[in-house]
Amino acid sequence: MILAPSTLDLFAFGEDRLLELTEQHPTAFFAYDLDAARRRFRRLRALLPGRVRLAYAVKSNPGLPLLETFAAEGAWFDCASAGEVSAVLAAGGTGSGMVVAGPAKSERDLQAALFAGARIQVDGIEDVERLHTLHSGAQPLRVSVRVNPASGITETATIIGGGGPSAFGVDEEELDAFLAEAARYDRVRVTGLQVFAASNELDAGRLLDNHRTALRIGRHLHEAHGIDLDLIDVGGGLGVRYAAAQPNLDLRALGAGLERVLAENPWFGGELLLEPGRWLSAPTGVYCARVVRTKVSRGERFVMLEGGINHLLRPLMTGQSFPTLAVRPGVGVIGGRSASGQGGELVPTTLAGPLCTSLDRVGNGDLPEDLRPGDVVVFGQAGAYASTQAMTHFLSHRPPEQVWVQDRAVVSVAPVVSA
Missing domain, CATH: 2.40.37.10 (Lyase, Ornithine Decarboxylase; Chain A, domain 1)
Structure with missing residues (x-):
């Protein structure tokens, strides 16, 4: 060499x-090297607790061969449009392993997610209202709420926005009022949470601090509102180096830290979801x-x-x-x-x-x-x-x-x- x-x-x-x-x-x-993509997925999967699911963030690279590679490995997928939902289904992914997010989801996006059977992450009461009208199933539609934390968020590069004003989600200080209003729509039920607060973070400690913030918010939903959360999505943010002098993200520290985070929260019996995109594909x-x-x-x-x-x-x-x-x-x-x-x-x-x-x-x-x-x-x-x-x-x-x-x-x- x-x-x-x-x-x-x-x-x-x-x-x-x-x-x-x-x-x-x-x-x-x-x-693109598909073998490298497969190796990276398997390496990350092996270092994470069993209760942590991996959802590839399609937005980072929606190439069909790449989606097929991750689908064959059993990945979940994080989608942000009807087009991404269609691409994942074409690649062999399934709705049961798909989350759909976005701050301004169109009716087409919502219908595509419903058709696929995906978990939809609502960003406000408007999403709940429309899903209440669109959903025709016999059982209430389980959704996750995206929350914009008021504090406890750190981000090396301000791309997502930390804990400041955001176009995404429900502000944490408005969460109780949102849940009270959402309870009026009996065909939709909030059973999940998403908190995504970092981008390309190389410090495992910063990521874990953000994940603890997500679990803190989840505990409030559980204790104050009696919600038994089946899914907490802590987003992506796993970083890669763009210069030789930068450190690699310590995956072992991240995996061990997530084990501790779960142990610190015995009230939570559901699954934790990570949404790596860049780390898997870049x-x-x-x-x-x-x-x-x-x-x-x-x-x-x-x-x-x-x-x-x-x-x-x-x-x-x-x-x-x-x-x-x-x-x-x-x-x-x-x-x-x-x-x-x-x-x-x-x-x-x-x-x-x-x-x-x-x-x-x-x-x-x-x-x-x-x-x-x-x-x-x-x-x-x-x-x-x-x-x-x-x-x-x-x-x-x-x-x-x-x-x-x-x-x-x-x-x-x-x-x-x-x-």
Whole structure:
């Protein structure tokens, strides 16, 4: 291994395979390793208590081969639209292993969830009212309520919003009034809770503090309202590194901590639900885009790529760059400590796309000083919040391909399409 292992860990494929992929497929494209996805699911499952269910957050990457892989492993699924519900059913998932969330669920979303038999997470009394009308079963429809905690929430990067104002859920201080009003609708019954308060968190202790907050709220529902909760959904937030210097999330500490959280709450006899999306899918994918030209403008070095925010929007939205390296077709990884010895020193670079807007920036990275047209920039951790989060139709450029790999063989190639 020529590249430092801590650096190469940020990419789904080794140096040789990256070279093969960039030579065999025209850029721009995403490539995903389904075997890596399967290994990650099994590893996480093995480290968690038996009462903890894993629901893959489809929003992170709804690719059908990936959904099929997780369905075959017995995963649950966290869906946020009728389109995601349909995708999970097409992949072999079932409604009994599905939760449906969202702050502004349409009637179509609710009907899709009801048709599938999924657990619906209500964000307000409006959801309860509509479900009371739509549900026609003989027994009351069991739902979960999403709660926006008033305190006890920590988040390293403020993406979800911590305990502040939120478009999601019922504010904790309004929860008693909500439950009193919801009790008027006899065809709907609150038997579950969701508290989701972090995103890409690398500190297991912070996650566990948030989970204790969810159990605290659940205990109030149990003691003050007599609700025997069958499901407490503590959301996702399991983080991945975007830089070699960052630590890995300590999964053993998370698993052991969840055991303690459950032991601390003997009143709760139901199941706990985790919704990892990014942790399961991000490290399985890379995005590859060919260099079109380079320039220096007033002291800042730019590299223009075939793809921009029409393929990879998240760096612009969050200010967080994906890790990068460069591949030269016919040579291999270049720059720094690469095996080829080509590419020169790594220098700070602004990565821009082909779109006619100054907003088209896909991050910053240290790339070889002699990077040239035809070289390929590879973005790591691109299996989540990448292809389907982008502005694919903006300026009508060709959409990137998605290349799915299993046992080192390409099993599927398809363009990115919107739901």
